[in-house]
Amino acid sequence: MGRTVVTGIGVVAPSGIGAEQHWSCTLRGELRVSPIERFDATRYGTTLAGQVPDFRPEDFVDDRLQVQTDRWTWLALAQARLALDDAGYDPTTVDPYQTAVILGSGSGGNEFGQREIGALWNRGPRSVTPYQSIAWFYAASTGQLSIRHGTKGPSGVIVSDAAGGLDSLGHARRVIRRGTPTVLAGGAEAPLSPYALACQVTTGRLTRAPDPRDGYKPFDVRANGYAPGEGGAVLVLEDAEAAARRGSPAYGEVAGYAATHDAHHHQRPAPDARQYARAMCLAIADAGLTPDDVDLVVADGAGSPDLDRLEAQAIHRTFGERAAWVPVTAPQGLLGRLCSGGAPLNVATALLAIRDGLAPPTGNLDNPDPAHRLDLVRGTPRRMPVHVVLVVARGHGGFNSAVVVRRHSEGEDRP
């Protein structure tokens, strides 16, 4: 089957706007989790989050469209624009059916939805804006991206909580293999509105620490829950031959993908990590590789002691003895967990690690929990050849997804 490569990266995340801002923040290990600024969060139990600094929606979305859409869609529109610019690809210059949009979607247009429910219950049905019908539902961003960029290909919206961003890449690959050469895939999340935060705290998985340095600390002995965050990444995925025909360089290949479900309990993860490990193994096998070929693991890093332990267990199941020395990182410790936006951002990070031969450090990690027996990248970036990266993600309820990205040799796919 044809290969799928990534030719464009569009990041809007707490680490910055654009892939290079994200990458330099990640390499510097600059903590971007901070007290929530957009509303008074003191009564929610969780006051920390990863917020996109200096995001000006007007740079990407005109006034008229801003009124019709949620912040979640603004972030996605910005990511898509950056990704297309990066790829040097403009869907409006080719057959409109040659491009599709497939996004992971976690919770939809939260701020917009809350405002309209409030309007309905305070002032009655007539006070609900007509845009409610198109702004909050889970397909809103995908639809808007398709309209903005004139794409008529087989678009999709995949929801599997925080695993959904990887599942969108998996589905994009299915679509590319069926003959649509280019897909915008990935996702954004905007969960930092009052009602959405109230929903998130009910899981008991969020940090309650007031100081960002004490908050989200994946794999640390002091792991105590995560900070939510906004943003994510949209990637341009292309059939490798089509990209080569365009003369477009590729960051790397989406070489393997797999997903499993714990099917254990609607809120608690399976205690044996068997299915999580199976997703990792299947993705590596799907890439035609073995665990020995993996140079770096970008972990889910949920930041709770039990979930971190299960992830370490899954890595041990997958890599056997090598688990103790395959480098593992979770740079999102700097940014918070971005639900369906988080994993595509980690894929972007993995591709940049391949490009520069640098493994970025785990975010906000002071004292790795020795019980995990993992070689966590800490402190400063580790210079090393990076050819193959395993990126994994879990979603609330038991979703496990894994993607393998691999260095792409130019010329391999010249027609």
Added chain:
Amino acid sequence: VTARRRSGITGIGVVAPGGTNRKEFWRLLTSGRTATRRISLFDPSAFRSQIAAECDFDPVAAGLTVREVHRLDRFIQFALVAADEAVEDSGLDLDLVADRTAVCMGSAVGATTRLEDEYVLVSDRGREWLVDPRYATSFLYDALVPSSLATELACRFHAHGPAMVVSTGCTSGLDAVGQAHQLIADGEADVVVTGAADAPISPISMACFDAIRATTARNDDPGGASRPFDAGRDGFVMGEGAAVLVVESLEHARRRGAEVYAEILGYANRCNAYHMTGLRPDGVEMAAAITAALDEARLDPTAVSYVNAHGSGTRQNDRHETAAVKLSLGEHAYRVPMSSIKSMVGHSLGAIGSIEVAACAFAIEHGVVPPTANWERRDPDCDLDYVPKTARELPVDVALSVGSGFGGFQSAILLGRPGPAARGEG
């Protein structure tokens, strides 16, 4: 290119207005009766559209525990009941194929009803946001993320394969089945529990369609309010429900000697890249989806024996869709019967796509095409054979079901009678 594996439907469960299991559902469709009525789930007096197709659904009588009812939004309750029926119907012991069983479910609006109810609780009926966060249920995150639907089904059937919710608005249910078909085709699973569920008869959902006048205002005539393709149509009637299908690789079904309702012959979707709610009258993108599905099935347009329409009953949709069918099927469009079951069971947003696929499977099984209820007067822009009012006996070898939704999504799926060929290969 390696040959793709073929897939078929081996189990069906339905919770729909007027029929909360598959037999009652099919009986309603073939009777031509309508299940639309004045809304009883809340007081609709302040709303422009006060009609819906509601399910007479008793979750405990249908087999759910009191704890499940307490924990889960109505849309997931529908899905669980429909899934129990579908899995039992398939005769599969899913524990034997756990790692190879996927869950791929559609929903357009997820647990909005629950989210609204809880909002009302924590805000003193909207008067003051967050009176006390502790008033909220501890399952609030499960309501925030519609992925809970896939989780609940995976847990219920111990399905360890890929799990996801497809949420492409009003084509979610059709797209979920189409993606299930792709998961089988690509060898990612042998069995997929698929389908869709939605329970959007709530104040916020009704208000949001009121605001754009997409729903009917024919409040004095609930039974006649959903009038797809009729000259007097004035908007859709909100519905609710779920259909769950067990989709299986034909080879897997044959090995265990399972009955196959229908083979999934082809699926495709496109976007109109035009407008979030508006449709260009020419129907070009829906036609492109139909043509692509026919290409996958390697079928000529004349092979289609029945078209199950999206037929929502809005002015623009029915015109758009009629044009799309003419564009893709050519002269055959005038000969092939085309009906909308939304005339009877309303438009349950994401769920309806799967409910319609179930209807197509039954049409193939029974050789009966359901009618378009309430069709009385011809619209010059809608001049096809819409099977008015009465079901029609007709051998159905190939059924085409189409969907169209906000965001510009256009989808088409083809189901075929499982012939000897379907049993012989795989």
